[in-house]
Amino acid sequence: xxxxxxxxxxxxxxVVGASTAAAAPTPSLDRAALQSTLDAVHRxxxxxxxxxxxxxxxxxxxxxxxxxVRTGRPIRADMRQRVGSITKTFVAAAVLQQVEQGRIxxxxxxxxxxxxxxxxxxxxxxxxxxxxxxTSGLAEYLPYAYPSFKAWPSLPDISAQSVxxxxxxxxxxxxLIEMGVQAPATGxxxxxxxxxxxxxxxxxxxxxxxxxxTTAERYITRNVIERAGLRHTEFPDGPWIKGPxxxxxxxxxxxxDPPRDYSVYNMSWVMMGAGLVSTVEDLDRFFSKLxxxxxVNRSSLAQMQQTVPVIAQDGQLIDYGLGLHKxxxxxxGTFWGHDGSTWGAQSESWIRADGKRQMSxxxxxxxxxxxxxxxxxxxxPIDGALSAFKQRAMCDxxx
Numbered sequence: 001x002x003x004x005x006x007x008x009x010x011x012x013x014x015v016v017g018a019s020t021a022a023a024a025p026t027p028s029l030d031r032a033a034l035q036s037t038l039d040a041v042h043r044x045x046x047x048x049x050x051x052x053x054x055x056x057x058x059x060x061x062x063x064x065x066x067x068x069v070r071t072g073r074p075i076r077a078d079m080r081q082r083v084g085s086i087t088k089t090f091v092a093a094a095v096l097q098q099v100e101q102g103r104i105x106x107x108x109x110x111x112x113x114x115x116x117x118x119x120x121x122x123x124x125x126x127x128x129x130x131x132x133x134x135t136s137g138l139a140e141y142l143p144y145a146y147p148s149f150k151a152w153p154s155l156p157d158i159s160a161q162s163v164x165x166x167x168x169x170x171x172x173x174x175x176l177i178e179m180g181v182q183a184p185a186t187g188x189x190x191x192x193x194x195x196x197x198x199x200x201x202x203x204x205x206x207x208x209x210x211x212x213x214t215t216a217e218r219y220i221t222r223n224v225i226e227r228a229g230l231r232h233t234e235f236p237d238g239p240w241i242k243g244p245x246x247x248x249x250x251x252x253x254x255x256x257d258p259p260r261d262y263s264v265y266n267m268s269w270v271m272m273g274a275g276l277v278s279t280v281e282d283l284d285r286f287f288s289k290l291x292x293x294x295x296v297n298r299s300s301l302a303q304m305q306q307t308v309p310v311i312a313q314d315g316q317l318i319d320y321g322l323g324l325h326k327x328x329x330x331x332x333g334t335f336w337g338h339d340g341s342t343w344g345a346q347s348e349s350w351i352r353a354d355g356k357r358q359m360s361x362x363x364x365x366x367x368x369x370x371x372x373x374x375x376x377x378x379x380x381p382i383d384g385a386l387s388a389f390k391q392r393a394m395c396d397x398x399x
Contacts (some may be wrong), residue, residue: 084340092323205272248344254370
């Protein structure tokens, strides 16, 4: 069983019970039903959850539960959150912009740009495209950077000690990349299925710095975040989140009991892979602009939507493109987006291929499923409640 740390959570549960009618449904926003299903997520055990749903010019925002379990401070739909691997879509879009300008070639070897980071034959075989779609064969560095995760993916044999030890540590990106490059390869460059790895996106951040002459954070802020008109999205410059936000509770599959607040955390350990802070409103705005051709051109968007099978960190097989995840929802259509988690926070953002239906949500508790005697995560009422909310949010229809 793979541990989902900062990457893809399965959307397989979303299709359960979905309509398979051939006729296209008439979209609507049933605000009462959306709020009811959101409330059910809180009642199932989630401290706080909030979301935004858009449909053909209509917008609903809702929240349920608390932002602080100690004080009872209510959660709000405008709060900021660490959005984890949704960051990867921003990074991928930035790289595609440089492809459009001729400064990066998708199928060029990464060794030609960063020979000091990926030397030798691997640097000649691994292309930029392989980094973006996780077919590089480069391993995840986390079990090497966090010693208490050395036994991953054996969940009973890991602990939260490294999470605590590294709360304020400033990691060097080059050191993290070296851990991933020196680790045993997960496959031959370009082979499928690919294996999801944050090492790939740390390298892409270094590539952006190499070709733009500025930091990846600054380039993405100016050319992706600001171009999309996002007002509450940023790379944090320290361990604190600016603006209104929830506390973020990590359970680590019951290994942290009661769940511990990790909302104050130095994200240097995974900045280009999962470091962004954003809001559900900004996420919907970003994916709407992206699919409308407002961030990269149509040719680049088509490249981003060319998917390959990739094994996510939770062991699920997903359809992954260049920083985009594809989900087919029977009766509702094709959706594009990304999900992500980090310590204490999980988020998802999805948009239908026609751009008319969108959903983004965030929760302030991660890895709530406790382990059974075999070390596998057990089902939890939150799972079904969250699936029901996503079903309503993405597939809400009139009778």
